[in-house]
Amino acid sequence: xxxxxxxxxxxxxxxxxxxxxxxxxxxxxxxxxxxxxxxxxxxxxxxxxxxxxxxxxxxxxxxxxxxxxxxxxxxxxxxxxxxxxxxxxxxxxxxxxxxxxxxxxxxxxxxxxxxxxxxxxxxxxxxxxxxxxxxxxxxxxxxxxxxxxxxxxxxxxxxxxxxxxxxxxxxxxxxxxxxxxxxxxxxxxxxxxxxxxxxxxxxxxxxxxxxxxxxxxxxxxxxxxxxxxxxxxxxxxxxxxxxxxxxxxxx
Amino acid sequence: xxxxxxxxxxxxxxxxxxxxxxxxxxxxxxxxxxxxxxxxxxxxxxxxxxxxxxxxxxxxxxxxxxxxxxxxxxxxxxxxxxxxxxxxxxxxxxxxxxxxxxxxxxxxxxxxxxxxxxxxxxxxxxxxxxxxxxxxxxxxxxxxxxxxxxxxxxxxxxxxxxxxxxxxxxxxxxxxxxxxxxxxxxxxxxxxxxxxxxxxxxxxxxxxxxxxxxxxxxxxxxxxxxxxxxxxxxxxxxxxxxxxxxxxxxxxxxxxxxxxxxxxxxxxxxxx
Numbered sequence: 001x002x003x004x005x006x007x008x009x010x011x012x013x014x015x016x017x018x019x020x021x022x023x024x025x026x027x028x029x030x031x032x033x034x035x036x037x038x039x040x041x042x043x044x045x046x047x048x049x050x051x052x053x054x055x056x057x058x059x060x061x062x063x064x065x066x067x068x069x070x071x072x073x074x075x076x077x078x079x080x081x082x083x084x085x086x087x088x089x090x091x092x093x094x095x096x097x098x099x100x101x102x103x104x105x106x107x108x109x110x111x112x113x114x115x116x117x118x119x120x121x122x123x124x125x126x127x128x129x130x131x132x133x134x135x136x137x138x139x140x141x142x143x144x145x146x147x148x149x150x151x152x153x154x155x156x157x158x159x160x161x162x163x164x165x166x167x168x169x170x171x172x173x174x175x176x177x178x179x180x181x182x183x184x185x186x187x188x189x190x191x192x193x194x195x196x197x198x199x200x201x202x203x204x205x206x207x208x209x210x211x212x213x214x215x216x217x218x219x220x221x222x223x224x225x226x227x228x229x230x231x232x233x234x235x236x237x238x239x240x241x242x243x244x245x246x247x248x249x250x251x
Numbered sequence: 252x253x254x255x256x257x258x259x260x261x262x263x264x265x266x267x268x269x270x271x272x273x274x275x276x277x278x279x280x281x282x283x284x285x286x287x288x289x290x291x292x293x294x295x296x297x298x299x300x301x302x303x304x305x306x307x308x309x310x311x312x313x314x315x316x317x318x319x320x321x322x323x324x325x326x327x328x329x330x331x332x333x334x335x336x337x338x339x340x341x342x343x344x345x346x347x348x349x350x351x352x353x354x355x356x357x358x359x360x361x362x363x364x365x366x367x368x369x370x371x372x373x374x375x376x377x378x379x380x381x382x383x384x385x386x387x388x389x390x391x392x393x394x395x396x397x398x399x400x401x402x403x404x405x406x407x408x409x410x411x412x413x414x415x416x417x418x419x420x421x422x423x424x425x426x427x428x429x430x431x432x433x434x435x436x437x438x439x440x441x442x443x444x445x446x447x448x449x450x451x452x453x454x455x456x457x458x459x460x461x462x463x464x465x466x467x468x469x470x471x472x473x474x475x476x477x478x479x480x481x482x483x484x485x486x487x488x489x490x491x492x493x494x495x496x497x498x499x500x501x502x503x504x505x506x507x508x509x510x511x512x513x514x515x516x517x518x519x520x521x522x523x
Contacts, residue, residue, distance in 0.1 A: 151455050153408030154401050170455060172404045190453075 261402030263373030276477035277494030279334035302475025315352030460493025
């Protein structure tokens, strides 16, 4: 079970990580013609795909759900120095076959919320993707507030990955504070503040004094340049109104 | 008990080496047995500021690598009997510094000296990191301008996280204090420079001194004399006061130490 091994080792800290992978769209059986076409493509740019993380998109290849075919496809890919590690848009049968071949099933597209966010609300759902479920996720369900009592200096990053972040002091320019939930700063906020990073659009940022380089809630951000000169600067909250980031006075 | 004090800033050219020389000389003048170590491997300057560059035989790196004994590398100052200099190598680079080697040298120095001043190189890489790693206290040298203040802020973050005391996680943390250098009261008043209040608001650490921008600083450096030994210089007086505060004395802070010019000078404006 090579895919599960990494996930079940409990590390001291768990961090979200974004990375880029190449998606290979399969539109039919993985036969000789397909492999010939693939070789031709690889031949054009031999170095570009070498050892690149690769995901096979099965949206248009619904017929391919046999375990043996999946194993064969994976080994054909690897023999071409393509680091295939997962599939996307697969049917439940394909997901099961891929798991046998050592490939994980990935939620497709960049706008899909993290799998684990939905699963904490509906623990019984997504049984088909259970092969990828790390056991530590259950513990991530309870929000944990992180409180920092010292000034946050330039270059420091503080991440409250499971809840709110409270800072009792200033946040310097060049510092970064990130929270899955709300952010409270009882001091001057000069750095970057990113609330609701797991997609929580109800998250807010509160601060005594606003001089931030960047404010973001659930991925929607504004930099100091386009915050506008007329926004309130003292005792403010930042929240989302639809698709718009608003800075409101608390007075 | 001996104290290891790192003089650091992040940004280059703000006056770390000048301040290290002045602070160590100031401590020696007060009768404390003091050694100042140059951590800027490859860019050896401290010995020149201290006026002992022609007496360097062995250096800090030789001692770390076991090629020389500490006693052989230490240079005794000719003017102050309590002052010693440990120069660095000009031919090696920062990779020659090791955590174990630095610790061994500092431990040996702690047995003999009251104050060990570590003159940090600019930047936040290996040399600067090892200079601050074993420090008990830090003097953060900052110029009243935004980039220097931001870099100092970054260094303060490192002092809180990447030092021996911080990593050990005990009650002790590196006590950081601010030394504002190259301060020009007039330009600050005109808004060309940041004010003392602005800098303190951002860095939020105690201030031990404000060194006025002064021509005597460069002159003293060129002569190989720590500024603090130049009686007539306003900068010398400011450094003396800063050293006093560093050892825990209560000395009133004069925000405007340069304002002691005569009537005629004031009429003629600044000469610098």
